Amino acid sequence: MSFLRAERLNKSFGGVAAVQNVSIAVPQGAIFALIGPNGAGKSTLLNLLSGIYQPDSGSLQFDETNLIGSPAHERVRLGIARTFQKIRLFKQLTLLENVLAGFHVHQDLPLWKCFLPGGVGRFRDEAMDLLAFVGIGNRANDRAGALPYGQQRMLEIARALATRPRLFMLDEPAAGLNAAEVDFLLKRLEKINQRNVTVLVVEHNMDLVMNVAQRVFVMDHGVALFEGTPREVQANSRVIEAYLGGEFAA
Amino acid sequence: MSFRFLSIIFTLLLIAALPWLLTTGYWRGILVLCAMNVLLAVSLNLVMGYTGQLNLGQSAFFAIGAYVSTILMKTYGWNFWLAALVAIAAAGLVGLALAAFAVRLRGHYLAIASLGFAVITYQVLLNWESVTEGVRGIYGILPPVSSTVGLFYLIAGIAAVVYLLLDNLVRSPVGDTLRAIREDEISAASLGVDAALWKAFAFGLGAAIAGLAGCFYPGFVGTLVPDAFGIVESFTMMAMVIVGGMGTMVGPVIGAIVLTFLPELLRGFGELRLMIYGVALTLVVLFMPGGIIQALLSLRNRMRP
Numbered sequence: 001m002s003f004l005r006a007e008r009l010n011k012s013f014g015g016v017a018a019v020q021n022v023s024i025a026v027p028q029g030a031i032f033a034l035i036g037p038n039g040a041g042k043s044t045l046l047n048l049l050s051g052i053y054q055p056d057s058g059s060l061q062f063d064e065t066n067l068i069g070s071p072a073h074e075r076v077r078l079g080i081a082r083t084f085q086k087i088r089l090f091k092q093l094t095l096l097e098n099v100l101a102g103f104h105v106h107q108d109l110p111l112w113k114c115f116l117p118g119g120v121g122r123f124r125d126e127a128m129d130l131l132a133f134v135g136i137g138n139r140a141n142d143r144a145g146a147l148p149y150g151q152q153r154m155l156e157i158a159r160a161l162a163t164r165p166r167l168f169m170l171d172e173p174a175a176g177l178n179a180a181e182v183d184f185l186l187k188r189l190e191k192i193n194q195r196n197v198t199v200l201v202v203e204h205n206m207d208l209v210m211n212v213a214q215r216v217f218v219m220d221h222g223v224a225l226f227e228g229t230p231r232e233v234q235a236n237s238r239v240i241e242a243y244l245g246g247e248f249a250a
Numbered sequence: 251m252s253f254r255f256l257s258i259i260f261t262l263l264l265i266a267a268l269p270w271l272l273t274t275g276y277w278r279g280i281l282v283l284c285a286m287n288v289l290l291a292v293s294l295n296l297v298m299g300y301t302g303q304l305n306l307g308q309s310a311f312f313a314i315g316a317y318v319s320t321i322l323m324k325t326y327g328w329n330f331w332l333a334a335l336v337a338i339a340a341a342g343l344v345g346l347a348l349a350a351f352a353v354r355l356r357g358h359y360l361a362i363a364s365l366g367f368a369v370i371t372y373q374v375l376l377n378w379e380s381v382t383e384g385v386r387g388i389y390g391i392l393p394p395v396s397s398t399v400g401l402f403y404l405i406a407g408i409a410a411v412v413y414l415l416l417d418n419l420v421r422s423p424v425g426d427t428l429r430a431i432r433e434d435e436i437s438a439a440s441l442g443v444d445a446a447l448w449k450a451f452a453f454g455l456g457a458a459i460a461g462l463a464g465c466f467y468p469g470f471v472g473t474l475v476p477d478a479f480g481i482v483e484s485f486t487m488m489a490m491v492i493v494g495g496m497g498t499m500v501g502p503v504i505g506a507i508v509l510t511f512l513p514e515l516l517r518g519f520g521e522l523r524l525m526i527y528g529v530a531l532t533l534v535v536l537f538m539p540g541g542i543i544q545a546l547l548s549l550r551n552r553m554r555p
Binding site for chain 2: 073077081101105111113116
């Protein structure tokens with residue numbers, strides 16, 4: 001039984017078909033990579049899965065729940081979290097405040113108590129743990145906007161983890177990171193996966209994809225091209241053609 | 251004893267002392283206005299400063315509080331406090347209803363929608379003469395407390411309580427949620443925040459507090475005319491929030507105090523008064539983008555070794 005299952009998803013923007021008839025099934029517990037050349041529709045597909053966009057047609061289920069029509073904020077309650085390709089932190093807030101905001105769906109403090117003294121949440125320690133987990137625990141009270149780029153990516157991951165996802169989707173988390181940072185990211189993704197979180201990662205960095213992913217899904221020009229293990233993807237002539245052009249294919 | 255506790259004690263002592271430092275009837279009247287403006291600035295700041303929603307219609311909720319409470323007292327003979335409760339609820343509910351539509355709009359569109367609402371409210375007050383008396387106005391309105399000093403203590407006390415409640419709120423998880431919406435709505439949604447719901451909450455609460463301030467205005471002035479609630483009032487409240495320091499609790503209080511007293515202090519300049527006022531406002535916005543509170547904080551940081 002698939003954890004996340006989409007069938008024949010379509011999404012067009014003013015006549016441009018960004019995603020056409022894409023069916024994808026993500027098994028529970030996997031690290032699943034979504035790759036493809038620029039403009040392949042990977043980010044659009046991720047936006048459809050996370051609820052930023054609604055598909056024009058097709059079906060979408062997560063753990064037996066129908067997701068069609070469900071807005072992004074409701075999907076978080078089901079256990080779906082994501083990060084963004086273009087980092088979207090709360091830049092004026094501190095690192096700690098960023099992560100605390102991530103606990104929103106787990107807050108159980110009654111509204112009236114929030115007007116009284118001491119109505120603070122009980123997630124501070126957990127938030128600090130998450131910051132330490134991504135290697136920025138020592139900067140908890142700095143403004144998020146003041147972080148170097150690589151650490152901003154890690155903060156976004158910590159913030160999304162605060163929602164306690166069962167499915168964690170990352171849109172190009174390695175973009176703009178140096179080799180050491182990519183290495184750290186890779187280790188964190190494996191750690192997250194070991195905590196029984198299914199990981200779906202859109203990525204250009206082939207090192208990362210080939211090293212951590214158990215399954216790879218390839219898209220090109222809005223359609224699904226191929227799905228298999230990293231080894232199978234590397235050997236597939238259609239994938240090579242999509243990336244390098246026709247004459248390089250065997 | 252914490253810094254917060256000491257600040258509360260100091261502020262309460264200051265409130266108690268103020269009418270005995272400014273002893274003329276005229277300046278005591280300014281104090282009453284000032285306390286009302288603090289309430290208004292704090293209410294608008296919740297929407298603008300903490301939730302990031304540009305709201306140019308706050309004068310309308312101030313008006314609803316004033317007219318609903320006055321009409322209930324004058325026409326139906328209600329007691330002030332009962333009338334005030336209903337007026338606050340009315341302002342809050344109208345705010346919620348407006349928000350239910352307006353929260354789908356962002357940025358300039360919400361600003362225009364709220365501005366439109368303020369203009370419509372003003373026109374209704376002007377033209378629905380059978381209820382509001384229009385330009386003729388309503389006369390002989392009594393305040394809940396007869397002495398000016400008593401009225402100041404009452405409004406300042408209420409403002410202090412509202413301030414403390416909101417100060418707790420913005421430190422609570424709700425505060426984290428509102429700030430998250432202000433910073434990036436899509437990001438907030440990706441964390442499970444129903445932005446439309448929380449924006450409506452802030453908008454409605456802000457409207458109710460403006461309505462609360464409105465309950466005291468007619469009794470203080472003694473008469474009620476629509477001109478007190480033109481859209482320029484919305485801009486004055488916005489100026490208080492911005493000049494003081496948007497998105498902080500203390501900032502808008504400072505802004506309200508400064509912008510209540512500054513025009514009075516400039517009276518000696520006669521016709522030049524408005525020009526000086528305008529130039530001062532422009533300079534603050536240009537050179538202190540974080541408002542007076544931000545300027546004070548950076549000054550303090552520079553003084554430290």
